[in-house]
Amino acid sequence: MNRSKLLLLLIIAVIVGGFLGLDGHKLLTLENLQSHQSAIGQWIDQNLVLAVTGYAVIYVVVTALSLPGATIMTLAGGAFFGNLYGLAAVSIASTVGASLAFLVARFLMRDTLRKRYAETVSKMDRGIEKDGAFYLATLRLVPVFPFFLINLAMGLTAMKLRTYALVSWIAMLPGTFVYVNAGTQLGQIQSTGDIVSANLLLSFALLGLFPLIAKFVVGFIRRRKVYAGWQKPDHFDYNLLVIGGGSAGLVSAYIAAAVKAKVALIEKHKMGGDCLNTGCVPSKALIRSAKAADTLRHANRYGLESVPVKGSFKNIMNRVKDVIAKVEPHDSPERYRKLGVDCISGEASFVSPWELEVKHNDGRTERLTARSIIVATGGKPAVPPIPGLNDMQPLTSDNLWELEEQPQRLLVLGGGPIGSELAHAFARLGCHVTQVEKGERLLAKEDADVSELVLKQFESDGIDVRLKHSAAEFRIEDGEKVAYCDYEGETIRLPFDQVLVAVGRAANTSGLHLERIGVDTLPNGTVPVEDDMSLRYPNVFACGDVAGPYQFTHAAAHQAWYAAVNGLFGQFKRFKVDYRVMPWVTFTSPEVARVGLSEAEAQEQGVAYEVTRYGLDDLDRAIAESEDHGFIKVLTPPGKDKILGAVVVGAHAGEILAEFTLAMKHGLGLNKILGTIHPYPTWNESAKYAAGEWKRAHAPEGILRLLEKLHGWRRGGKNTKALRSTYAPD
Ligand SMILES: Cc1cc2nc3c(=O)[nH]c(=O)nc-3n(C[C@H](O)[C@H](O)[C@H](O)COP(=O)(O)OP(=O)(O)OC[C@H]3O[C@@H](n4cnc5c(N)ncnc54)[C@H](O)[C@@H]3O)c2cc1C
Numbered sequence: 001m002n003r004s005k006l007l008l009l010l011i012i013a014v015i016v017g018g019f020l021g022l023d024g025h026k027l028l029t030l031e032n033l034q035s036h037q038s039a040i041g042q043w044i045d046q047n048l049v050l051a052v053t054g055y056a057v058i059y060v061v062v063t064a065l066s067l068p069g070a071t072i073m074t075l076a077g078g079a080f081f082g083n084l085y086g087l088a089a090v091s092i093a094s095t096v097g098a099s100l101a102f103l104v105a106r107f108l109m110r111d112t113l114r115k116r117y118a119e120t121v122s123k124m125d126r127g128i129e130k131d132g133a134f135y136l137a138t139l140r141l142v143p144v145f146p147f148f149l150i151n152l153a154m155g156l157t158a159m160k161l162r163t164y165a166l167v168s169w170i171a172m173l174p175g176t177f178v179y180v181n182a183g184t185q186l187g188q189i190q191s192t193g194d195i196v197s198a199n200l201l202l203s204f205a206l207l208g209l210f211p212l213i214a215k216f217v218v219g220f221i222r223r224r225k226v227y228a229g230w231q232k233p234d235h236f237d238y239n240l241l242v243i244g245g246g247s248a249g250l251v252s253a254y255i256a257a258a259v260k261a262k263v264a265l266i267e268k269h270k271m272g273g274d275c276l277n278t279g280c281v282p283s284k285a286l287i288r289s290a291k292a293a294d295t296l297r298h299a300n301r302y303g304l305e306s307v308p309v310k311g312s313f314k315n316i317m318n319r320v321k322d323v324i325a326k327v328e329p330h331d332s333p334e335r336y337r338k339l340g341v342d343c344i345s346g347e348a349s350f351v352s353p354w355e356l357e358v359k360h361n362d363g364r365t366e367r368l369t370a371r372s373i374i375v376a377t378g379g380k381p382a383v384p385p386i387p388g389l390n391d392m393q394p395l396t397s398d399n400l401w402e403l404e405e406q407p408q409r410l411l412v413l414g415g416g417p418i419g420s421e422l423a424h425a426f427a428r429l430g431c432h433v434t435q436v437e438k439g440e441r442l443l444a445k446e447d448a449d450v451s452e453l454v455l456k457q458f459e460s461d462g463i464d465v466r467l468k469h470s471a472a473e474f475r476i477e478d479g480e481k482v483a484y485c486d487y488e489g490e491t492i493r494l495p496f497d498q499v500l501v502a503v504g505r506a507a508n509t510s511g512l513h514l515e516r517i518g519v520d521t522l523p524n525g526t527v528p529v530e531d532d533m534s535l536r537y538p539n540v541f542a543c544g545d546v547a548g549p550y551q552f553t554h555a556a557a558h559q560a561w562y563a564a565v566n567g568l569f570g571q572f573k574r575f576k577v578d579y580r581v582m583p584w585v586t587f588t589s590p591e592v593a594r595v596g597l598s599e600a601e602a603q604e605q606g607v608a609y610e611v612t613r614y615g616l617d618d619l620d621r622a623i624a625e626s627e628d629h630g631f632i633k634v635l636t637p638p639g640k641d642k643i644l645g646a647v648v649v650g651a652h653a654g655e656i657l658a659e660f661t662l663a664m665k666h667g668l669g670l671n672k673i674l675g676t677i678h679p680y681p682t683w684n685e686s687a688k689y690a691a692g693e694w695k696r697a698h699a700p701e702g703i704l705r706l707l708e709k710l711h712g713w714r715r716g717g718k719n720t721k722a723l724r725s726t727y728a729p730d
Contacts, residue, residue, distance in 0.1 A: 019065075019067055101152060236369045245267030247273060252564040264342040375540070378508050434464040450592055482495050519536050526547055562575055614690035616631055620680070673691040
């Protein structure tokens with residue numbers, strides 16, 4: 001705790017101690033007020049301004065320091081100043097006092113809480129941001145919750161002081177009036193219990209119920225408002241219409257068909273979307289060829305003769321196409337039709353929140369209606385407006401797969417997952433790759449030690465990685481393509497044959513006519529979705545890359561479940577999407593697989609953590625395969641085995657990660673992983689060894705010392721020191 005906090009605590013302790021020591025709390029009793037009422041009243045008549053001011057100051061101190069006596073003070077306000085002045089003085093003083101208490105709690109405790117319970121606090125903050133004013137008003141109106149507790153608790157949230165003071169002031173007015181009014185009748189009240197009479201309680205209960213009723217009414221009005229001006233169809237062609245046949249759309253349609261809803265899936269291009277046609281599947285096929293090339297090039301690691309890699313690039317790309325063709329039936333219209341989905345080839349756009357216009361690929365146009373609509377239109381590679389770039393006929397993940405000739409000198413723009421996966425694959429296939437990244441490291445979302453390991457491997461595979469380089473201009477000079485990059489104030493010239501742009505993705509929203517239904521996109525181009533994946537209307541949803549924030553096939557599928565289920569059954573129950581355990585893998589070599597928090601994120605969010613590392617160079621299976629490099633890093637709360645996050649960097653990282661993901665999802669700690677039998681020698685044993693590292697670091701030293709003594713005693717020996725080191729934690 002810093003000095004200013006200590007000082008404030010000291011001042012508070014002195015005032016509170018003085019108040020209690022001088023029996024201040026005993027002065028503030030109903031009996032005291034009643035017995036001195038006439039004498040005090042006479043004095044106030046002669047010194048009204050001084051009396052009101054003094055009263056307000058005392059009130060502020062009592063409430064700010066959460067001293068006992070606020071109720072009596074309120075009654076006294078009514079008794080001595082009457083309804084009008086009493087209400088004014090009490091409502092202002094109580095608001096000021098409550099705000100001071102709120103500030104004190106915030107100053108003393110919020111940082112500590114945020115550090116220790118970051119997840120809970122950030123969840124609370126999100127709730128407060130959304131409904132905080134409403135909740136505060138409810139708490140103020142319902143006198144069940146002690147006044148001082150609300151002040152202190154609210155101080156720990158992210159609510160703005162202005163909002164807090166204003167809402168408190170307004171919401172406390174009815175209750176203050178009741179108490180002040182009761183104070184004017186002080187002569188008749190014999191105990192504070194009389195205030196809480198049946199009549200008064202009833203009025204408070206009504207006041208408490210009022211905001212709940214108000215919330216329901218507001219929700220109803222909001223829904224009515226959003227649909228105002230639209231004519232809802234009397235009947236619908238479908239229960240669900242899905243726009244886009246990529247990962248998100250396919251899963252949405254599958255779920256709808258599985259629960260016997262009438263569903264149509266509209267796809268303007270190829271079923272399977274990005275993942276099958278231009279994303280995960282072709283890239284992983286290419287990466288496999290690259291890995292084979294690497295194995296041949298380094299066959300001597302396995303006692304064989306290393307050979308120069310020869311082969312036809314065309315054949316490699318044909319293999320990629322074959323792989324796509326082999327996976328294609330999983331996403332084909334034929335399969336989905338069999339499942340009960342109407343597959344429509346065409347482009348959809350909005351007519352109303354229930355109606356789409358579909359331009360069929362054969363030229364026909366028709367309109368279709370549904371109770372719910374899901375937008376699953378995905379994204380496309382973003383090409384930044386760098387002068388001259390478009391003249392280079394840049395490659396992107398969309399058109400790359402049509403390439404027939406291997407580029408000799410490939411310039412890759414972007415050091416994120418897609419840029420890195422492709423840069424590494426092309427380098428291993430024999431291209432001279434220069435990778436340009438404007439940030440300080442590759443895979444910037446991962447921790448620095450992860451990026452470092454990947455960078456090392458990239459450099460040893462011959463990639464010319466240019467960090468902190470920002471591409472500023474492209475030119476053709478003497479028939480040669482050249483990129484000019486800004487690097488720490490210098491201009492760097494990089495000649496190349498082909499440029500591959502992988503600097504981010506843009507959501508596909510053009511042509512959907514979202515403006516017709518009043519849906520704006522966010523600054524990053526995605527559509528704004530609520531927790532239940534709905535857009536502006538409770539019956540219109542979005543999922544997958546078009547919605548973000550994750551751009552993975554499994555994230556799209558995860559969101560699709562919520563969109564489909566809420567779209568079909570949302571009138572009865574709505575489910576909120578849960579991203580707490582979202583794993584991902586970057587398929588470079590070494591692979592990088594992560595779930596939960598990284599160290600950098602934990603620090604950013606103020607989450608206390610400790611790190612357990614296990615080096616894959618220790619794993620027998622990794623050694624047997626000459627792949628003994630990389631590590632596992634697990635974050636846990638200090639002293640606990642709960643997994644906050646895990647990253648695996650190395651061969652088969654994606655597979656190893658699955659165990660940590662499962663453990664996190666189901667609340668299993670490292671002790672449970674350690675207590676599970678893992679077959680030998682597998683890559684997954686590494687998860688168990690990482691758990692073992694954690695256990696070793698948390699060995700109960702006291703018990704071990706006792707055991708050491710016990711064993712020494714059982715041996716009948718005296719000197720047991722040598723054994724000690726065997727059990728000592730690292
Ligand atoms: C090179 C690369 C590698 C990747 N590797 C991985 C990986 O290894 N693992 C992973 O999890 N993710 C990976 N991804 C990301 C993954 O491909 C996407 O997250 C996923 O495909 C998103 O699915 P989606 O359904 O949201 O969108 P998409 O798959 O893009 O599908 C959207 C579909 O909607 C159609 N459409 C658009 N507008 C309309 C309209 N108006 N009417 C009708 N149809 C329309 C489009 O034609 C498209 O078929 C990779 C991406 C790339 C580019």
